[in-house]
Amino acid sequence: MFLLPTVVLYGVFTVYPIIGSYWYSFLDWNGFDTVRTWIGLGNYVEILHDPQFWNSFKITVLFTVVTVPAKVILSFLAAMLLNSPRMPWRGFFRTALFLPVVTTTAIVGVVMQFIFDPASGPINLIMLKLGIVSQGINFLGSPRTALWTVGGVYVWKWFGQTLIYWLAALQTVPPDTYEAAAIDGASSIRITRHITLPLLRPFAVIITLLSLEEALHVFDLMLTMTGGGPSQSTQIMELYIYNTAFAATVPRLGYASAAAVLFGLFVCAIGVIQLVGIRTAQRARTGR
Template sequence: MISERDVLVSATPSARDRKRRLGRQQLWIWVLLAPTVLLYGTYTMYPIIASYWYSFVEWNGFTAEKTWVGLQNYRDVFADDLFWNSFKITILFMVVVVPFKVILTLLLALLLNSPKLPFSTFFRTAYFLPVVTTTAIVGVVMQFVFDPASGPVNQMLMKLGVIDAGVSFLGDSTTALWTAAGVYVWKWFGITMILWLAALQTVPDEVYEAARIDGAGAWQLLRRITLPLLKPFLIIITLLSFESALKVFDLMLTMTGGGPFYATEVVEIYIYRTAFSATVPQLGLASAAAVLFGLFVCAVGLFQLIGIRSAQKARQAQ
């Protein structure tokens, strides 16, 4: 006669069955991950690793011959005034756009977060729409928008009497970088705005209610409650904005191509021009510049990590 215990033992999977089932699950995980791992390794990891090797050789990218030159490419990069010019423009662009983007989006998020504002959902969607637009398309369209002869920006300014003749915003070395900066802020405005809106949702309504009972006005609520509680988010959002401001290759290439007279040539365009657009391509020199720029980006990422940890500690201390 079969006892209840025997039935339970027979119904319980053995250790071998559990191990076999776990093995099948892990196999399916790797099968499903294989395309991503293959593509990521081929188009991301391999180029990164290969660029370190290319930075030590002299190669034009067309011949099979690669001449080992050691650190000579790095010496040439450090001695190239155009590299330092592109590095200066990259830093200047980053320092200019980040405060504008962070402060303006904060002000807009405070406005859109107000329950008294009608059509707030519509405005949030409208400000976020440029984010989902392809950056290369934005760059091409902006060439027509800022066209000195028939562009709507110049036409409007002339009708308002601000200017007498069309201004080549993208063709003048004194205005090209600032025009590109304005387009960049407009393009990525929505992302930072959403981050601020998410941060504002973390402020408890009970705190506002208690402050209102004590007689606090709108300005006091903003100064004494909202802004202090947003300080940890300010660190994170600012660091994220600094890092994203380094990735402007597609926008700059389609809008200005790095010109005029290298006025908008950020480091990414310098690398591209040296590797592919020069009369004699120099992949070794371009790879050395890419490695140095990559180390700079890693340093920014390190500051980001330190800032996030500081923000977490500040948040826990509140």
């Protein structure tokens, strides 16, 4: 009885759309007409030969491969500093780094458009003032810089979340282990290398896999900052599906559903890898 509202809402807004996507993927349907033509695997065959689909897939993978290591490694280094009792203002820096996480992503995307504006954005004004560049750089308007600009904003936006993961992991390291190593004359680098890193290896697996799956879902940030442009250089899979289903001149909901199913299977594969990685990390930590 108590679970019934949750079950109903979950079924209506999650389970039903997933089942509907699989069904629509076998139809030639624009999402509006009452006529729905059954074409079987036709959408899937067309998608597998669609260069735009593979381009979006490549951009998604490239974005993930670059941003995940940057976020995981930088947040780990920050966590090491903020976990040290000798670090002043630790509470202030933790709060400051976590604030972007609770900020609405769409608002962040809109604000970043002004910040990176080539004519009046503060980033370009500072670089012009310092003489770093002779003219403003169109960070979001150039295919060479747009994806990496959004990637930098993404790392900054979710940096605090990964930082909290690392801080929680560091709390599991027994303090007497550090004290014993310090008494034996071990330097900070040796303590980090031979004590901290081995003990945090199971957590590193989990944090990396969580960050990997999170990086596959940046639709709101990418939509508000670039909309997939310029020249589709930032059109990740989620934007490709959205544009095909709703923003195209001739919407193709069936075709977009097939793309969503394939992308969903890819995300599920990442989820399976995550599950295996978590279990492996737990076994490594318990020694079983």
